[in-house]
Amino acid sequence: MAYVISDDCIACGTCIDECPVGAISEGDKYSINPEMCTDCGTCADACPTEAIHPAE
Template sequence: MAYVISEDCVACGTCIDECPSGAISEGDRYSIDPNSCVDCGTCADVCPTGAIAPGE
């Protein structure tokens, strides 16, 4: 299951460079393309606000 980014995202950019599949898109709140996400969890590990978690 792909990871998702919650409303707690502050668009700091920390996760983008860490994503090995380029699944994260910038915006007011970042988003993860579920078709590109490889479910590695690297983004969640580096997120300073804890806004990224496994989807359901």
């Protein structure tokens, strides 16, 4: 199950450098490509606003 980024995202960029497979895209609110996400959770651990969660 891929991770998702909620509206709490402040686009700080912390998660992009942490993603080992490059699944995160920049924007006003960042997004995670579910096809690329390996469900490692590294991005969620790095997020300062806790905006990244496993998809439901």
